[in-house]
Amino acid sequence: MSEHSPQEIRAEALESLLVERGFLTGEDVDESIEVYSERVGPMNGARVVAKAWVDPDFRVRLLADATSAIEPFEFQGGEVQKLVVVENTPAVHNVVVCTLCSCYPWALLGLPPTWYKDPAYRSRIVREPRRVLVEFGLSVPDGKEVRVWDSSAEVRYLVLPERPAGTDDLDEAALAALVSREAMIGVAVL
Numbered sequence: 405m406s407e408h409s410p411q412e413i414r415a416e417a418l419e420s421l422l423v424e425r426g427f428l429t430g431e432d433v434d435e436s437i438e439v440y441s442e443r444v445g446p447m448n449g450a451r452v453v454a455k456a457w458v459d460p461d462f463r464v465r466l467l468a469d470a471t472s473a474i475e476p477f478e479f480q481g482g483e484v485q486k487l488v489v490v491e492n493t494p495a496v497h498n499v500v501v502c503t504l505c506s507c508y509p510w511a512l513l514g515l516p517p518t519w520y521k522d523p524a525y526r527s528r529i530v531r532e533p534r535r536v537l538v539e540f541g542l543s544v545p546d547g548k549e550v551r552v553w554d555s556s557a558e559v560r561y562l563v564l565p566e567r568p569a570g571t572d573d574l575d576e577a578a579l580a581a582l583v584s585r586e587a588m589i590g591v592a593v594l
């Protein structure tokens with residue numbers, strides 16, 4: 405009996421076939437795995453958020469045209485043809501979904517969490533966002549508007565969370581360490 409899961413066996417068979425047919429090399433596969441496990445992840449989005457908090461000009465450019473504003477970071481991972489950054493304020497809370505499938509800003513947040521791909525999240529966050537957010541542990545005050553942004557193959561959204569109080573003394577790197585993936589999707593605040 406094999407100790408490998410059906411998914412592992414399938415992935416290995418697919419890799420062998422692609423290598424055998426000359427579409428890619430074993431090194432290409434290792435390289436991709438390294439990129440997504442070590443260089444692409446929520447730490448990239450967190451760097452963007454921290455910079456927006458400390459650099460007002462960058463914040464303005466980010467909110468106007470995030471795709472070009474983040475070019476200098478040279479993030480890998482693609483999947484961001486057009487990036488739109490939506491800002492949380494005392495009056496507005498933003499949350500992101502892909503109702504159709506699981507579109508997500510990979511280059512900034514890495515691989516999507518399982519719940520993001522769950523049909524229940526994808527349908528309910530649109531119909532009853534406040535209730536779903538409470539299930540994530542986030543209670544949005546009645547007076548605050550909740551905006552839900554539906555991603556697509558063309559447009560990916562990132563939430564710019566509000567900067568936590570009492571962080572005036574922190575530098576950009578220390579601020580980035582405070583920013584969670586959930587806050588950049590909008591199911592949490594900081």
Ligand code: FE
Pocket residue numbers: 502504505506507508555556557
């Ligand atoms: Fe999608």
